[in-house]
Amino acid sequence: MSKRKKCAPSPSTDTPSTAKAEATAPWCQRFQLLDTCYCFLVAKKAIPSLNTIVSLATHMSGNPANLTATHVRQMVSIGVVELNAQPRDKVVQQDEFNPASRDPHETIELVQFPDVPQPSKRASTKRMLLFQRALQTTSLDLTNVPEFEAPIGNKRSKSADPSSPSIPFQTSAIPYLNTLMQTSYYDGQVVHIETIPTRPARFGHRQLSDLGVCDAVRQAVLVDKLYSHQSDAIAALLEGQHVVISTSTSSGKSMVYSIPVAHSLVTSQATSLFLFPTKALAQDQVQSFRSFLGRCNGLDPSICATYDGDTAMAARSSVRSSARVILTNPDMLHVSILPQHKVWRTVLSRLKYIVVDEAHMYRGIFGSHVANVLRRLFRLCYLYGSNPQVVCCSASIQNPREHFGWLVPQQSLCSTADNPSAVQVCSRGVAVLEPEQDGSPCGAKYFVVWRPKPPPTTSLDLNQNNQDMTGSTIFQSAQILATLVAAKVHTIAFCRGRKLTELILDYTHSILRSQKLGHLVARVKGYRGGYSVESRRAIETQLFRQELLGVVATNALELGIDIGSLECTLHLGFPPSIASMWQQAGRAGRSGKDSMAVIVCFDSPLDAYNTSLGSAMFHKLPEAVVLDPNNSQVVQQHLLCASLELDLLSQRCGTNAIDRVMFPNDVDDLVATMVAKGTLMVSGDGFRVPASMSVKDITIRDIAQDGYNVVDVDDDNKVIDTIPGHRVFFQAYPAAAYLHQVRFMRYFADSLDLPI
Incomplete structure (x- = not known):
């Protein structure tokens, strides 16, 4: 019968094996950090130099003491890792921006794993096993080193990723971010946090009573004080200037034009035209402006109306005859209002304000078209006796003044008292309110x-999809x-x-x-x-x-x-x-x-x-918004449209002088070219297009205007969506799955009907 060994009580001090294990644990963590950095650099085809690895480890773990050059040299003494010194001129540093600034005679110490050099997960596991075995046999003193600290922000024991630096920020101060960082899918994905501090309000020196705004409008305004940019802009408008306001989102830009427009409605028979780039914006603003007018004593909210493609045909004549504030878009101005200017005579002859909202949207070829549509509008306004002011509201852009100069005709035209038929070019000031003048408050x-x-993803995953x-x-x-x-x-x-x-x-x-x-x-x-x-x-x-x-x-x-x-x-x-x-x-x-x-x-x-x-x-500064109102192709198209409205360069129609002011200096050359091509014809003392031409032939937005309806054939061909022509072949080809509001049943394209 064998004798059982009697277990003695554990002494108060650790056994040598326990002490050895505790001493080796930090070294395993250092080795893992070294290995992670090595794999990252080699995978990115960068040179795994000692200095680069130590720097990367510091950046990744958030603590420069976790892996130092001394630690790496000690690991070389333990085994598995090697340092190979190479002359710099024989090593191309792919991760350096200016290698020529370094001493070419300097040597670089490359970190190498000669036995298992591959930058793979399997190789990392093998290297760790080899290092752990080397730790057990080393005679070095492993205890005389600082304690290893876990990388900042690692919630779970996952290998650190050098591509995701730690965030030295009190995230508890950020609303809702803690909620995301406590989820199971969070693994250090937050790589940068930028704080835009709170901005206090700055109020204007002149308020509504100082600006001469009528009592009815002052009582309708639901704020006690105007912000500084609002006060300055309203003052400039009431003084007869154009205004460009390029302040931040939700800074109260709509109040800048709402107050002067309402003031003109109360004190005169003036009309106003609001231009929005989309119908949705016009529909949104008509409700808020009607609400504002409803608070102004003596004003009927119904004098404000939208006029766009969604306006019923039966309602359009009512808008033309009774509305004094018309909300529309450049497309409707181009194809309906300007060609039918005679029925809009009352509105155009009394037009005091033109509001161009979201003006930053008018850029490139679309902006060039809109600039020429506005030229045609000002041309008719002058002929009907009005000289409107323009309010341009836009997001923050780099060049608000320059953009306004391209978009809106700068010439202010009026007749002289001695010769009413003569055109006098007058100057009108332009007040520009830029982001630095924004007085509205904002939270952080x-x-x-x-x-x-x-x-x-392993190769097995890829093979098995x-x-x-x-x-x-x-x-x-x-x-x-x-x-x-x-x-x-x-x-x-x-x-x-x-x-x-x-x-x-x-x-x-x-x-x-x-x-x-x-x-x-x-x-x-x-x-x-x-x-x-x-x-x-x-x-x-x-x-x-x-x-x-x-x-x-x-x-x-x-x-x-x-x-x-x-x-x-x-x-x-x-x-x-x-x-x-x-x-x-x-x-x-x-x-x-x-x-x-x-x-x-x-x-x-x-x-x-x-x-x-x-x-x-x-x-960074926001981008500049660029357009070319004098693009010859665009100008020629709008000269055709203008000639449909009134003969071009006609003394009889009163357009000879105005056209030479409104359109580019080479307008005579452009007209001569168009006559030679047959697109314009002589009409009395002016020029006009053949009767067969229509402004609808000229688009101001897209090259291709064709659109396709997506219909549900199982629901009496109900239209569920529309697709632009240039997308239909990619999204609704036969047998395509078409998503719409994530219905419980996806739609499958049955057929595509093309025009013949």
């Missing part, structure tokens, strides 16, 4: 840059939106394109259902072009009333439609421009409240570059 805004980490897509930008954006919706945070997600909008909406609904939050699905909707007018208006109303917690939208909601108070914006990729980024982020945080903007990066060089800029990205 936190920009959070979120870079997804794709999960590791079994890739984990939870790390994609699209899916993580849906996860973020679902998390914010579940936390009752009102959020708008901006997507690039219609299809992406539907995908994010689909994923978000699926995530909510999987989390037993199906009751919230109805409170998350999509918003994009192609939806019916009724659907878009309903969604806008639900947003304004805060009935929706989330909306997934294209940049259709980037413009100033009033959608109430939001707490957060979510962006799939960096927006296409600085101006767009601020415009989109400005949709949240109104009324001086703090807000958050989460930018989820795509795996693209552009997003990688924008991320690398750090704080500089959020302190």
Whole structure:
């Protein structure tokens, strides 16, 4: 019978084996950090020099003491790791911006693993086993080293990723970010946080009573004081100047034109024309302006009306005869109002103010067309005896004064008392209110840059088509939106394109259902072009009333439609421009409240570059808005349209002098070219187009205007969507799956009817 060993009580001091294990643990952590940095650099085809690895480890872990050059040299003594000194002139430093500035005779110490050099997960595991064995046999004193500290922000024991630096920021100060960072899918994706501090209000020295605004309008204004930029802009308008206001989103720009327009309605028979780039904006603003007029004693709100493609034919004559404030768009001005100017004579002859809202949208070829539409408008205004002022409201742009000079005719024309038929070119001042003059208050805004980490995919996964897509930008954006919706945070997600909008909406609904939050699905909707007018208006109303917690939208909601108070914006990729980024982020945080903007990066060089800029990205100037009103092709098209309205360069019609002022200096040469081509013909002492020509033949927005209706053949051919002609072959080809508001049943294209 064998004897059993009697176990003695453990002594108060550790056994040698226990002490050895405790001493080796920090070294294993250092080795893992070294190995991670090595793999990252080799995978990126960068040189794994000692200095680069130590710097990267510091950047990654947030503590320079976690891995030093001394630690690496000690690991070389332990084994597995080697340092190989090479002359600099024989090593190309791919990760250096200016290698020529270094001493060519200097040596570089390269970190190497001669036994297992591959930068793979399997090789890392093998290297760790080899290092652990070497630790057990080493005779070095492993205890006389500082304690290893875990990398900042690692919630779980995952290998650190050097591409995701730690964020030395008190995230508890940021609304709703803690909610995201406590989720199961968070793994250090936040790589940058930019804080835009609170801005206090600055009020103007002159208030409404000082500006001479009539009592009826003063009583209708629901604010005690005007901000400084509002006061200066209103004063300039009442003094007869043009005004350009390029201040931040929700800075009260609409009040700048609403007060002078209402004042002119009360004190005279003046009319005003509001131009918006979209019908949705006009529909939104007509309600708020009618509400304002309703508070002005003596004004009937019905004198304000929209006139666009959605206006019923039966109502159009009523608008022309009784409305004094007309809200429309450049397209309607081009194809309806100007060609039918005789029935608009009363409005045009009394026109005092032209409001051009969201003026930054008028750029490129579209802006060039709109500039010439405005030339035609001013041409008719002069002939009917009016000389309107212009109010241009835009998002923050780099060149507001220059843009105004291109967009709006600068000549102010009037008749002389001695010779009423002569044209006198007068000067009218232009007051420009830039972002630096913005007096409106705003809460703090936190920009959070979120870079997804794709999960590791093995060759077996690829062969079996079994890739984990939870790390994609699209899916993580849906996860973020679902998390914010579940936390009752009102959020708008901006997507690039219609299809992406539907995908994010689909994923978000699926995530909510999987989390037993199906009751919230109805409170998350999509918003994009192609939806019916009724659907878009309903969604806008639900947003304004805060009935929706989330909306997934294209940049259709980037413009100033009033959608109430939001707490957060979510962006799939960096927006296409600085101006767009601020415009989109400005949709949240109104009324001086703090807000958050989460930018989820795509795996693209552009997003990688924008991320690398750090704080500089959020302190860039917005882009300049450029257009060419004198583009000869565009001008010729609008000369044709102008000749349909009234003969060009005709002394009899009174256009000879005005056309030479309104159109470019080479207008005579352009007209001669058009006559030679046969597009213009001589008409008395002027020029006009053949009778067969129509302004509808000239588009001011798209090259191709064809659109296609998507109809549900199982529901009496009900129209559920519209698709532009240039997209239909990519989205609605036969057998294509077509998403629309993530219906429970996806639509499948049955056929595509093309015009013959």
